[in-house]
Amino acid sequence: AQSVTQLDSQVPVFEEAPVELRCNYSSSVSVYLFWYVQYPNQGLQLLLKYLSGSTLVKGINGFEAEFNKSQTSFHFRKPSVHISDTAEYFCAVSGGGSQGNLIFGKGTKLSVKP
């Protein structure tokens, strides 16, 4: 069975500081990996996805994530955060192929302080 562990439930950080949100997964098959963000009272927005190829995935607004197969990790990073980045971030894994059953981590609440 697949599982996702987000190592930090809350991450406080000052504005313009770098941030890393950690995600580890377990799976016996090749996987697709995703990072989503959720703002209060809203659904989830897809930020990044890893399907195959380059292990460094870059998104908009300076977000990036790095897939490490040997460490079964997909850590999320941003070099400089803004107040508007305050939200909850979810890491998710699917079992490859088209199957749409994403397994989510418990989420990391990023709080950016001025």
Next chain:
Amino acid sequence: KAGVTQTPRYLIKTRGQQVTLSCSPISGHRSVSWYQQTPGQGLQFLFEYFSETQRNKGNFPGRFSGRQFSNSRSEMNVSTLELGDSALYLCASSLVGAQNGYTFGSGTRLTVV
């Protein structure tokens, strides 16, 4: 283009009643998935439909059911509501599946009293 639309946004039901939630996917998307989000359990997969067929099912009791219509719109139904069914129910759509990434709707907040 329009995103994933879920109706209603908020719903209050009494224990024992049943409820139907609706989801209109992005035009052209054939895969629709449903998730339950609660503070205690987080995001849990309910089921996925593709071309009107249930392709995957999560570990939920039979009170939870769904269907997909020929236009890809989907509904989920919960019968004999329990207090623990109070949650945010999220629908997500994708062209064909996970490899395209899923776009989520804003959810339906169900409160069971």
